[in-house]
Amino acid sequence: MKSTPTRSQTVSIRPLTHEHRQQLCRLIDRDPVVSVFNAEHLAKFGLPDAQRATRMRSPFGFMGIFEAPNDAAAPAENSALALGAAIPRALRQMAQVFARPLPFSPESVVNTQDAPADSIAPVEEKLVGAFWLGGNCVPVDIPEQYIPDVAAFISQHHRQIASIFGAADTVLPLWEKAEPAFKNVLDIRAQQPLLYLPPQRTISHSRDLYRPGLPAPQISKGVRFARESDNKTLLQASVAMFTEEVGYDPMTRDSIGYKRRVHDFIAERRTVVAVNAEDVVVFKTDVGIAAGDVCQLQGVWLHPAYRGFGLSAPLLVQACELLRPRYPHISLYVNDYNVRARALYARVGFEQADTFATVLF
Numbered sequence: 568m569k570s571t572p573t574r575s576q577t578v579s580i581r582p583l584t585h586e587h588r589q590q591l592c593r594l595i596d597r598d599p600v601v602s603v604f605n606a607e608h609l610a611k612f613g614l615p616d617a618q619r620a621t622r623m624r625s626p627f628g629f630m631g632i633f634e635a636p637n638d639a640a641a642p643a644e645n646s647a648l649a650l651g652a653a654i655p656r657a658l659r660q661m662a663q664v665f666a667r668p669l670p671f672s673p674e675s676v677v678n679t680q681d682a683p684a685d686s687i688a689p690v691e692e693k694l695v696g697a698f699w700l701g702g703n704c705v706p707v708d709i710p711e712q713y714i715p716d717v718a719a720f721i722s723q724h725h726r727q728i729a730s731i732f733g734a735a736d737t738v739l740p741l742w743e744k745a746e747p748a749f750k751n752v753l754d755i756r757a758q759q760p761l762l763y764l765p766p767q768r769t770i771s772h773s774r775d776l777y778r779p780g781l782p783a784p785q786i787s788k789g790v791r792f793a794r795e796s797d798n799k800t801l802l803q804a805s806v807a808m809f810t811e812e813v814g815y816d817p818m819t820r821d822s823i824g825y826k827r828r829v830h831d832f833i834a835e836r837r838t839v840v841a842v843n844a845e846d847v848v849v850f851k852t853d854v855g856i857a858a859g860d861v862c863q864l865q866g867v868w869l870h871p872a873y874r875g876f877g878l879s880a881p882l883l884v885q886a887c888e889l890l891r892p893r894y895p896h897i898s899l900y901v902n903d904y905n906v907r908a909r910a911l912y913a914r915v916g917f918e919q920a921d922t923f924a925t926v927l928f
């Protein structure tokens with residue numbers, strides 16, 4: 568039986584605030600392709616001020632992993648006590664809110680209630696890692712020695728998250744520690760190659776999309792950005808793609824939210840489509856995540872009636888060509904067992920840059 572994770576007394580985990588933005592950006596910028604989700608969410612949500620963070624009932628946003636210098640923590644009878652005394656009052660209150668002992672553990676990240684503030688030498692804590700905790704849990708950078716601490720934190724505070732995903736070398740050991748606290752696992756995808764299309768890579772393919780013997784209306788034109796008039800058949804295509812990929816119909820869980828996402832992507836020119844002679848969407852892909860000049864494609868899909876006719880590669884090449892002026896750094900990730908998709912991406916020019924893993928709930 569796996570034990571439930573506990574936290575160490577030498578590390579503090581709490582919401583990051585706006586004064587940490589530069590440090591967080593440095594962590595994200597270590598690998599902009601791997602961290603594009605976090606870069607987009609930082610641009611979208613920002614970081615709260617300390618007062619606002621203290622009013623959170625449960626953590627949301629970017630969580631920071633803080634440690635005190637080893638030599639500073641050593642003289643203290645309780646190293647966590649020394650760390651807490653160095654934190655400004657507002658941040659110390661926030662740390663106490665989000666660092667209460669777990670029901671199954673006597674440890675606490677910070678314990679300063681009985682400490683005279685002038686009895687302990689100030690200690691400057693250091694931000695050594697971070698992760699996003701919202702609808703999903705996504706590591707930015709979690710030092711290996713603090714994975715059990717992060718697992719304990721999300722086990723206590725996860726509320727209801729849809730997934731844990733990111734670089735496999737962090738997600739998998741994090742999940743191993745956090746697993747006892749989660750009962751609603753849908754799937755674990757341990758090997759998902761992260762593929763990258765370098766901006767200098769020449770991509771080309773036949774632009775002729777006519778296919779003799781096609782048992783459906785021909786694709787009369789190349790790809791373009793989706794329009795509002797595509798909404799009905801694009802929604803059908805998106806639902807079909809999601810159901811094939813994830814294993815359930817998204818309309819059964821949050822139909823309003825899913826429809827809004829499709830509509831918003833049209834408005835933001837983040838969905839690329841090809842339609843047939845009857846104006847039905849038969850190919851699509853989304854700029855699922857984007858930050859700066861980096862994007863991650865999601866939802867690549869071709870209607871079943873058009874598969875097996877050599878259309879996937881030219882359509883995807885056209886989509887990448889359309890997106891490249893805005894996003895020269897294009898990536899996507901794929902399940903390792905999807906041999907046909909991996910072969911397609913290799914033909915287009917994608918190469919493996921890393922490996923992701925996803926735990927779905």
